[in-house]
Amino acid sequence: MKRKLNQDDEPPAADAAAVAEPEKKKEKKEKKEKKAVEEEKELSFAELGLDPRLVQAVAKLGFEKPTLVQRRAIPLALKGEDVLCKAKTGSGKTAAYVLPVLQGILGRKKTDNTPTTAGLILVPTRELADQVHKAIEEFSAFCAKDVTAAKLTENVSDAVQRSLLANVPDVVVSTPARAWKSVDSGALSVANLKYLVLDEADLVLSYGYDEDMENLARSMPKGVQTTMMSATLLSAELDTLKGIFCRNPTLLDLKEEFGEEDEKLTQYYVRTGEDDKWLISYLIFKLQLIKGPCLIFVADIDRSYRLKLFFEQFSIRSCILNSELPVNTRIKVIEEFNKGIYDIIIASDERSEVFGDEKEEETKEEGEGEEKKGKKKGGRKGKRDEEYGVSRGIDFKNVAAVVNFDLPTSASSYTHRIGRTARAGRTGIAMSFVVPKELFGKHKPTSIKSCEKDEKVLAKIVRAQGKMNRKLEPYNFSKEQMEAFRYRMNDALRAVTKVAIREARTRELRQELLRSETLKRYFEENPAELSHLRHDGELGHKARQQAHLKHVPDYLLPKEAKKEITKGSVGFVPFKKVDKDKKHKGKFGAKGKGRSFKVGGGRKGDPLKTFKVRRKK
């Protein structure tokens, strides 16, 4: 009879060999897989099987190697598969879906030159349509004769749009609503469509667009190759897609595969009272604690003007993006920001606030589903552009930090907002203000309804980011040092009255009218109207300007910063953590201690180390 083995006993030689065999196999398999991953990382665009003209174009753009999503999605799409891809913001999804479409068109043109619209790319906003259209032009720079693209989102008359489509572009970029309008009117034919892309697919498939999508799907031939991309896709979207297009795509979920070394985004949240948001923002931007281009998200249009006027009180220059501005202006603002003309954009993220752009299970748990549905029906109103949106997909270049002045109302909206920084392997910071429940409604002049549930939303955000192996850390500002600036903040807030905000809003729209190309002819024929409009602008009630707020007196600057500044170099602001504030540390899964807004020392690689004080010119 075999003796039972004690734990410490050596297994008999034959048994040991039997145990070692599967181990060896496993090791070998792991080694092979690792090697394959390493080799895959080294793949070039040419090795993905792309046309040399496309390879030349990406090289011209400075793309050395394909990103993970490009390495995985392009070969699948080139094989003709439907792909549903979930990959993080800024990871290069645009090229991942545009290049295969272009390749398909180039391939067909070798044998068949009949003009036909073969590709339709649907995006949720007009800003994004513009960006994708530009990307197509860049990627087809070396085959421009063979590939034509059109976007349907410009402010042009139906006649102009018709003539644009009469040329039968190979690829059309549009929002679902505009695409359907053109198909319905007969201006666009999708009868020979081969490729359909839904970028920001969860949004494209969601509220408001569903009817357009269904109509479009009915007009398309069977067997259109479909690609869907987003950083936030849920299984519900997959079901919707299956329902509408009767397709069964290959699922590429790459969110897990971005290792920590890929993560160059640092996320902080600051628990703050409603008025302290203004104070902290004043400090951050006046003392230039954040270096580099910055995107500030606020909850609504009024608030965007208010913050802009508030900043103006301190001579902090910023520009605004909101749905009231004409699309051409919005696109121009984004372009100018990307060229470095502006450093701060204040964007109102109304779309997420009005519609709550999520379908997360947790939302339903809390019974908000019905509310969202209600908003979906009645939410579209006023002169706002429903196809406005800058938190999704827009490739703002080199954004150093995203500041959520007002927290979004959903975790997915947060993911997209912060995705405007740390793109394409760059570093970035996200800082979000969170109004604790006990402080909500305590400062009536600055209170805003959407912040009532900040803490609940933060908990959701932390959970959602945790699933992506990301974490948010608490950040505390030194109360004592902030206090010295409070009266200046109050002075500025008082000057930015409701009337001043209304006037600023009207003034901006008036300026747009004056600049409008469409109205140029009208004004030439009616000069009196033009001068009237100009005169109105001059009468506008502006926010009271207060000279004393323009500069920060030396006595207010922290000692260390003053020393550095007098040396003529940049310095650090030791907005140190207040110890008694420790009660929040470690909550919401943040491992580290509540960190001060200190930039001189601290952990190596802490992006806040680069927050420096520079004297404003």
Ligand SMILES: Nc1ncnc2c1ncn2[C@@H]1O[C@H](COP(=O)(O)OP(=O)(O)OP(=O)(O)O)[C@@H](O)[C@H]1O
């Ligand atoms: N292979 C590459 N090498 C270098 N840069 C790249 C590469 N692919 C894309 N980029 C750059 O990365 C940036 C982000 O790309 P893109 O806008 O396609 O990201 P995304 O994944 O679509 O982001 P979002 O989820 O926000 O829509 C762009 O500036 C793009 O030019």
